[in-house]
Amino acid sequence: MISKEIVFEQLKGKLVVSCQALEHEPLHGADVMGKMAKAAYVGGASGIRANSAVDIMAIKEYVDLPIIGLVKRDYPGSDVYITATTKEADELIRAGVDMIAIDATTRTRPNGESLESLIAYLKSKGQTIMADVSTYEEAINAVELGVDCVSTTMSGYTPYSPQQCEPDFTLLKRLVETIKIPVFAEGRISTPEEVCQALDMGAHTVVVGSAITRPQEITKRFVQSIQNKGGNQDAGTNGIKEQIRRIN
Ligand SMILES: CC(=O)N[C@H](C=O)[C@@H](O)[C@H](O)[C@H](O)COP(=O)(O)O
Numbered sequence: 635m636i637s638k639e640i641v642f643e644q645l646k647g648k649l650v651v652s653c654q655a656l657e658h659e660p661l662h663g664a665d666v667m668g669k670m671a672k673a674a675y676v677g678g679a680s681g682i683r684a685n686s687a688v689d690i691m692a693i694k695e696y697v698d699l700p701i702i703g704l705v706k707r708d709y710p711g712s713d714v715y716i717t718a719t720t721k722e723a724d725e726l727i728r729a730g731v732d733m734i735a736i737d738a739t740t741r742t743r744p745n746g747e748s749l750e751s752l753i754a755y756l757k758s759k760g761q762t763i764m765a766d767v768s769t770y771e772e773a774i775n776a777v778e779l780g781v782d783c784v785s786t787t788m789s790g791y792t793p794y795s796p797q798q799c800e801p802d803f804t805l806l807k808r809l810v811e812t813i814k815i816p817v818f819a820e821g822r823i824s825t826p827e828e829v830c831q832a833l834d835m836g837a838h839t840v841v842v843g844s845a846i847t848r849p850q851e852i853t854k855r856f857v858q859s860i861q862n863k864g865g866n867q868d869a870g871t872n873g874i875k876e877q878i879r880r881i882n
Contacts (some may be wrong), residue, residue: 637733638762638782641700642816645839648680649829650702650818650845653693656685660850664692668846672696683841689730694730702764702841703731709744716766716787720755727759735785738765738776739792753779753862764818768795770808777813784809785818785841801828802837810836824855 638645655661659668659771664686667720681700684690690703705722706715716737717723726734734756739747756763757780765776768788770778776784780783789795789802796802801823809817816838823829824845832840844851 635730636700641732641762642783642838645681645698646816647833648839649678650683650839650841651677651679651846652683652820652841653689653847654683654685654706654843655848656706657856659834659848661848664688668692668696671699674846675699681839683735683843687725690729690731690799693873702731702733703736704727704735704766711742712744713741713792714739714743715815717752718744720752723752723756723759723761727761733762733764733782735764735766735787738767738781738784739769739788740775741792749776750779753781756823766820768792770805770812773809773813773817777815781815783816783818783838784813787818787820787841789821791821798822801832803831806832806835806837 650727653667653670653674655667658708661762667684667689674682678872682693682697683702684693685704685706689773690701693701696715704717705725707718708724709718712718712738717734718737723734734760736752740749741751753763763781765781766787767773767776767784767785768791773784786802786805789805799822801821806817806819818841819832819837819838820841823832823840823842829840
């Protein structure tokens with residue numbers, strides 16, 4: 635595990651590539667994610683964001699880059715699915731990651747756990763914590779609870795945050811203007827220009843997932859461009875945003 639200071643230094647002004655494919659996605663599989671991470675590394679990525687201990691272990695076989703780990707798991711009675719409880723946190727600690735991403739919304743967590751207790755637990759284990767937030771207020775709350783950085787990951791994926799197809803640069807701007815810890819830009823960043831825009835706005839690091847590592851979504855964008863100009867190409871099954879919702 636790289637120290638917090640070094641990991642933030644290594645990622646400053648850089649690109650992290652999110653390599654994730656859940657069970658229903660065509661590229662699901664730890665070895666595929668390892669190869670995807672290798673491709674991201676060859677392309678110049680400075681870090682990897684990955685879901686599940688098994689994927690993370692495979693990715694480590696292929697690349698020696700800082701890893702932001704998370705575990706997506708659904709629980710009945712809770713909408714929180716990104717590192718929801720200490721169980722998922724322990725899986726990531728055992729896998730050995732450089733940073734643990736947690737849902738830092740204030741929604742009800744499974745098993746009677748709270749955001750506060752999860753953050754306290756991770757801190758007691760010496761882990762570096764990324765707070766995935768959907769609003770400014772959630773970010774402020776997470777900072778007060780002691781997280782090490784925040785990411786705009788969840789904007790658009792809670793019912794009370796802006797529902798938009800573009801990255802939430804409004805949230806990013808507000809966060810970089812007020813928060814003293816690193817702010818990561820993440821969520822629906824689809825072009826190199828948007829990456830640069832986020833960095834120019836003050837993002838510490840930019841995380842890109844679907845636009846690089848979900849080929850079904852990349853294909854869909856090309857197909858949609860044909861449809862938009864009046865062509866007769868078949869539509870895929872879902873738009874990027876709908877697909878991510880399905881994943882969740
Ligand atoms: C909302 C949610 O569950 N996001 C997940 C978080 O790990 C991933 O499915 C996203 O791919 C990741 O955040 C990167 O975002 P984008 O794929 O839009 O570049």
